[in-house]
């Protein structure tokens with residue numbers, strides 16, 4: 461099951477209906493918590509996310525609305541006796557802040573620190589790209605390796621069935637038949653997470669080819685001057701990112717409190733720039749499934765068995 465649970469959608473100032481930032485991504489056996497702002501622990505209760513579901517915590521930067529929820533969440537994990545290791549990723553330049561937040565948390569969690577810099581992989585299937593904000597900020601990209609999907613009609617024509625399918629998958633060939641003869645490429649799923657930033661190449665790379673893209677959308681297009689001044693995205697710029705990356709679903713969040721409870725008009729601004737993308741203005745406690753895998757163009761056969769890397773939540 462791959463699903464985004466929105467825990468909070470407010471930027472600097474929370475509102476009556478919007479908690480500070482916070483996002484939980486269930487990705488098979490993994491549970492990734494992104495940018496826990498204040499109140500994340502309580503939002504998790506509303507959303508039905510248990511502290512023990514979290515295997516990895518990813519901070520984009522150390523402004524309060526993206527990390528002040530960390531001590532509460534870690535303390536709750538200690539209280540619940542979470543035994544599995546929890547990996548914490550954050551910008552190396554935020555080390556002092558992160559260590560202070562950990563220092564005031566209840567001890568007992570097997571927390572593994574992964575400060576990062578630069579650009580590239582930070583764990584299996586997880587990469588970072590630098591963003592452009594007032595302090596060092598990184599976005600995240602979670603990718604599933606490309607795999608192949610077996611086609612029942614081609615398997616049947618090749619006379620391969622039952623256990624032989626698994627054997628062919630492991631061996632690559634079976635007699636004169638190769639995996640490529642009876643299957644088609646299956647692009648792995650991609651999840652991009654872009655927080656506080658002005659438009660920049662790193663954000664474009666994170667958006668590229670995403671099935672589900674979460675971006676900040678702090679300002680309306682009418683407040684483009686403020687976005688420029690504080691290094692944030694407008695809704696239209698978020699839409700442009702999704703369009704340039706051919707993202708399938710765009711989730712807007714991290715809204716300025718100045719726009720009140722209804723962010724529908726921001727989704728409209730993003731949609732105007734990204735007509736091919738499904739655009740959602742997130743509300744607290746929304747659950748948004750990662751869209752089903754893309755099927756290669758022109759392929760109508762229904763897949764029988766999917767092969768590819770299985771995420772087991774380790775490392």
Ligand SMILES: [Zn+2]
Pocket residue numbers: 471472523525526656714
């Ligand atoms: Zn922020």
